[in-house]
Amino acid sequence: MEILKTNTLRFLLMVGLLTVTSGIFAQKMVSGEVQDEEGGTLPGVNVTIKGTTEGTITDSKGQYSIQVPGNDAVLVFSFVGYMKEEIPVGDRTKIDVALFPDIESLSEIVVIGYGVTKKEDATGSVQAIDSRDFNVGAITAPQDLLTGKVAGVQITSNSGAPGEGSTIRIRGGSSLSASNDPLIVVDGVPLAGGGISGSRNPLNAINPNDIETFTILKDASATAIYGSRASNGVILITTKKSEVGSELKVNYNGKLNVFSSNKRVDVLGADEFRSLIEERHPTHVDMLGNASTDWQDEIYQNAMGTEHNVSIAGAYKMLPFRASVGYSNNDGILKTDNNERFSGSLNLNPSFLDDHLKININAKASVTNNTFADRGAIGAAIQHDPTQPVNWDTTFTGIPILGETDWGGYYARLQSNGQPVQLATANPVALLEQRDDKSTVNNFIGNAKIDYKFHFLPELRANLNLGYDYSKGEGDVYVPQNAAFAYNAGHGGGTDNTYTQIKKNELLDFYLNYVKEISAIDSKIDAMAGYSYQYFLDDSYGVNSNVANDSAETTYPDNPKELVLLSFYGRLNYTLANKYLLTFTLRNDQTSRFSPDTRSGMFPSIALGWKIHEESFLSNVDALSQLKLRLGWGVTGQQDIGPDWYVYMPRYTYSLPGASYLFGNSYYQTIRPSGYDENIKWEETTTYNAAIDYGFLNDRITGSVDVYLRKTKDLLNYIPVPAGSNLTNYINTNVGDLENKGVEFSINAKPISTPDMVWDVGLNVTYNENKITKLTLSDDPDYLGVPTGGISGGVGSNIQIHSVGQPFSSFFVYEQIYDDNGDPIPGAFVDQNGDGQITESDKVHKENPAPDVSFGINSGFSYKNWYFSFSGRANFGNYVYYNAESVNGTYQRLYRPEGPYLSNVTTGVYDSEFENAYYMSDYYLRNASFFRMDNISLSYKFNNIANQGINLTVTGTVNNAFVITKYDGIDPEISGGIDNNFYPRPTAYVLGVNVNF
Amino acid sequence: MKYLIKLTAILLGFVFIYTSCIDDLDTEPIDPDETTASAVFDDPGAYKAFLAKMYAGLAVSGQQGPAGMPDISGIDEGFSQYLRAYWEHQVLTTEEAIIGWDDQTIKDFHRQEWGSSDNFIAAMYYRIYYQISLANEFLRSTTEDKLNERGESDQTKAEVAQYRNEARFLRALSYWHALDLFGGGVPFVTEDDPIGSFMPSPINKQNLFEFIESELLAIEDDITAVGTNEYGRADQGAVWTLLAKLYLNAEVYINQGKYTECVTYAKKVIDEGPYTLEDNYEHLFLADNDHLQEVIFSINFDGIETRTYGGTTFIISAALGGDIPPEEFGLGGGWAGTRTTKALVNKFDANDGRALFYDESYGQSLEINDESDYQQGYAVGKFKNVTSTGAPGSDVTYPDTDFPMFRLADVYLMYAEAVLRGGNGGTVGQAVTYINQLRQRAYGDASGDINSGDLTLDFILDERARELYWECHRRTDLIRYDRLTGGDYVWPWKGDIKEGTATDSKYNLFPLPAADVNANTNLEQNPNY
Amino acid sequence: MKHLKYIILAILGIGLLIACEEDFDDPVLQQVGEFTLNELNAGDFEPVLSDDIAEDTFATFVWTPVEYNVPTVNEYTIEVDTAGNNFENAVVVTTVTDTNEASVSVFNFNLALTGKLGFEPYLSADVEVRVASIAGETNPHKAYTNAISMNVTSYDPPFEPEKLIVYGSDDTEIGYLMPVDEQGTYEGYVYVEAANEIQFGDEARETILGNDGAAGPDDDVDLNDDLFEDQGYIAVDSGYYQVTVNTYDYNFDMYETHWGVIGSAMPDGWDSDIDMTYVPEDNVWTITQETADGEFKFRPNDLWDPLNYGDDGADGVPEEYGANIAISAGTWTITLDLSEYPYSYTVEEAK
Ligand SMILES: [Ca+2]
């Protein structure tokens, strides 16, 4: 911190000096002011003389002055995110310019793997979203910035907890058992993937406020350069940087968040519950209490949060820098839940040797402190007997002091011997308040990129990127011995766990890039070849114990492991006549996860582009400003099959405590030979993509249409092997094929664009369909498939299945039969095969959790200093299995003999009138199509306050403003499609202040 | 030219980096709980640790108790435990037990409605093949050549030779279970098969029977003498008992009566073994039931060292619930799932001390109108986690109670039945004497004694129910009498009807799991599935 | 600004789409086609029911199987009720699946009539029968056939439980009797610890026999006291009783017994017996006695009549008025167990 402070001072001094030293020699001086579309000043705009490298930058008031060679000169005004303006100087000496935002953000340059390209020259399906288009409001995680913005990208937050991670799917996911997460590359460092103990979100290392752009690579011609890890798409994140000559800019961004909890599962009230027990279990009315507790009200709260971010950006001579610090602290709407984060980032990108040597150093670090509420409380609050009090109170219960002293004062269902009933629903409030579950996660992502343009061959560039991604999660969980829910009569109760997980990811990446324009044949060649080495270490260890640290209840899990990925890659871009584009990439990946015989995978891709609008026959079609056809084909790979990093190797595993065996009078530790597949190899996905990019009316309307087909073969699949052929029954092996096909459409329009008033609308639509085409070696039609989608209720029951000819994770259910009133007839299902029995063979595939069609819509409207925006999303045809209802919506739940104890039921029981549970009934399969208004925001910008060059923006935002759906559960948007004890997503009201100077 | 040199240098640099890193791809496990197959036997103790795993395969579900590192997948780990699955197949399918849970297809066992996609059946099947694969791997890894290669001492070699006999016994035991539960169309693998991608061929009933028989006969004389092995390990007594069981059911398996052979091996156990009946029947099923002289082979559990959600944890916990005080079972609480039907209860006289039921006075009813209601049907308090002195076991969640897989009483009854079915070498008089010993223990006196006129096959079937209920014999017994399926003998909720109804004879065998029929195209599904 | 309304309209449109989007078609169960129960003509059923033909088939009902618009699983129940009652008190006589016929035994049909429908036995009455198809559980969908009517005469079925429990005044079980013939005779010994009131009944307590005016124990073993359903208690003093009940004839007898041994092997010869001792914990009579080579028998109350036990065939099971039991000289513990039928005795060398 001390270092940071002195550095900051030094930078400030340097910046001061820099401002004083400006060139003054000129043949002719031109000056003026650059404004943005709202009439505000635009500092930092590059003003260059066309055809030269000379230029300047507008100051904090948007003013510039530049010396030009003469009246023939043309000034080029450019600024990231705005459309470039070229203005001939003529005889003027004062030129004021207004820049308009580029509708296609970052129209000029998009980041692709190992390099950049011009948007218009991109041959792959690449979409960039920059900071101006990000979602606003209570954004605690980077991916929240993107939700709903990009066709083909589904981002579903995993719950309503603060700082929670998300499930990201690009074009539906191409793997079954292997990971379907996209590869995330931050400033050129591919992240390890997967989370870390104690963390809510693997992307926590990155403060959303530091992010400059997201670039989504969707098709294989764009992703194949990342080869083995790119089958599920790639998200490139670049963080904000400064540039040479930048003036010192300070930005403060603060937010105050209020989260409201208003979602509840409908359960019986105490009186209703009491009378139902009296009616149905008259012999157990003695188990009822006298209280009237709404357990859901007891566990939820309206929560608060704050966020502060400060960044300083500028340049000291040739050393542009940007530094930021951030702090956020949000409570969850589930009581005791909290997420606090400190983050800092530093970016230095100096250039040396006449810009021949560019160095870019990025460091991002964060410390996250989590307090985890026990989410078991959510289900417990639905089920807990509402006639019991939160705390013992003899006026309610008449139960002696025993309970008060022994169980922390919290009500617990007790046996006659005074001990808690083990299987009874835990007191939800006790679960929250008696459990102390804290973690600290340290994240660091750092990299140094050295880019050298050869002096002897300026067309050739060498780029070395050294990266280091480190995270460490530490936490402990403590539950006191007097917690009834953690009681153990045998060995003393409670929980005393500590854990640590360390993940390291070291990267060495080196490539050479050769760019040459060959005017003789009107061609441009851009060739690149490189090498990448990545080492991953994952080490976790800890102690799990009870409070007494009883040896019988203590284990010491530890699981260190290593993985190495090694790659060669190359890319050739060939452009002919600035109209015809060809991209060819090839990557060879090797993974330590597979045996030497199979570890090498080759991933080629090829893409063609045709800029049709450059053709002469379209030159007089004025309305058409852009028309490009893209065709791509490529192969990508997958090796990320989860936690087992040594799958091909014959190994033995020693037994841990509790799994020894008695011979004579001694217990022997055992060894187990593990199952393995020495032939396991890469899963391969082939993608075909055809697309048209279009622009009309001078690009006031732009967009693209993509059609794709993705076929995955040799699926890395965790499937049953022939019994007796291996050392276990399921192994990871390459069996099966699946395909995804879809259409993506996007349109961005600017219906109004005047200096005072600008209106933008963006809409994207995605259609995706996926199907498993092969699952096993044989094609036995009797084989149903691999069950998946575990539900709560019957232990081990699955509601979904991967079957050939069906989308993956299709629901696999009995068809419920209804009576004339539309009410389900308990236990009556369609006997599909008509054999007079309802058995497994009567289950049918029905729907799946993925939407058929999804929409994203966003719009911004500015009028003078006002800015109003909203963004929302809709999903159609996504189905949810309402597990909370299937478990709790039966009369059978009321009295539980395994305690015994009483359990509350959902009001849905009145609809179904189900006595017993029918988990496999499609009655619980619900259409969960929805429209969600993700955010609505209104801001006002105060410009140049007190003439000090201070700009202040005040913003009010509502996140998750409303949801339109027919689904009657807590939330229709459930990743995986099984709605059980879902942590409700709160509505957030955010007041934000943004100050620039 | 200068460029070329520089470029070459750069490329060479590339090659250097590449080659220096390529070895990094040969990562090996760094987890201290894991080692490679090539290194594991550097520790001579590994042989016994492997042996322990083969036995533990019957008791626990993986390498961490009670759960966490499962041996087999595709099913809830607790469900995948060998004894739990075996109990469900052998007991739940009969009048001895009914279960109230909604776990997947668990109710189909008692209803006799299961299909080839049943996850519980798959668990049993894959558990059986897990044991077989372990034994095969042990036999592969401990050949004479391999031991010499590792330079093992003569003493180690002698011990390993014993372990190999036990591995073959355990393999024969699991193959017997395969034959009994799934019939002869099951895949057949031995230590001569490799590990990896191949599809084992099915064997047939005759050949599988003969394989089991020949294996047991081959080790009969070499395995540790009867009654002399360490507790928990198989010896001659276990081999003989398994032979007797195989022969008793030979008519079912291969349509050929082998009752004389059954008598021969039952007699060996009785006459040559040190086994005697435990004085108190109840003590056979309690937390301190280790080292009992009646038990020939047991699966051992411990509240601290050998923990599982299957095994006796399941048998005891699932039987406990409702108004029965958990302390009576030595547990902190029960799972309220399994009860028995009146078809079993009514087999007992009032004075038969083996009727260890919890009746109306504990809120249970004899009649079962709702399968899901735990309090309908008498609860069974046979297996408990209390010691013979009434103290609780070492843990209140995971019982210490061992499971007596083979015990002398069963051998007595097999002797009697084989004699009655025409086996030579034994007498009815001796059979009556053995059975009266069981009945005297049950009644506390001679009041339950029978005479030779009473000794009928029907009597033996009922007596087996009374003596051996919930010990995983019932399904096999009923099939031997042709009463498991069909309508000759029904019990509550057989065929999913309260009063019980006739069921299809296909249910005498379980289907091969659809998953394996699909993965292994050599297999043919059992008839009518 | 006017463009904003298009956006609002677009959002509303999406909302509407969601609201209107059809779920998959939910099958609604409807019976289609005929579901009829075949008429029964005279001769197709037993018009007069009686105990003699209790095991015979009353009738075989045949119907056309029900058809539903969706295939599902159903059970059939045969229901009977008084004619004209619209099956308001319908009683299910049997349940079947997967078939379109069911036979009902005379016993079961009669049970439905005299039991739940409360028909007066031996009077003819009109009844109606129909078949219900039941799909689903707990609150199932039902479809019915037409009703067919019959005129039948019911009978009073004999009460024949597996064992007959002797209940004390607080309904506690104090003993039980086992059938000794096929004619409804039950016999057993009951130890009444203290003066009590007793009844007889089945285990389920569905039928309880008593008689609050009954004389109780007497000096013979003749069945000379009547029993009635649900009628009071019989008062007895403490004692060890032989109890005989006939459930066909609804009568009983109690005879108090104190057992002894008598015979040539005993010190007093055949002249007088030597009393045995009752051991309540074991429910047995026992004596340890020095004997000579000879014979003996068991007899109660120092009387040969109305009851004594010898042993035909020397199988350890005593018979009334059976053969003398041989015994050799020695000291023996003789135990007589009358707690369970068949009775038993043992002679073991005294320790
Ligand atoms: Ca069916």
Ligand SMILES: [Ca+2]
């Ligand atoms: Ca034990």
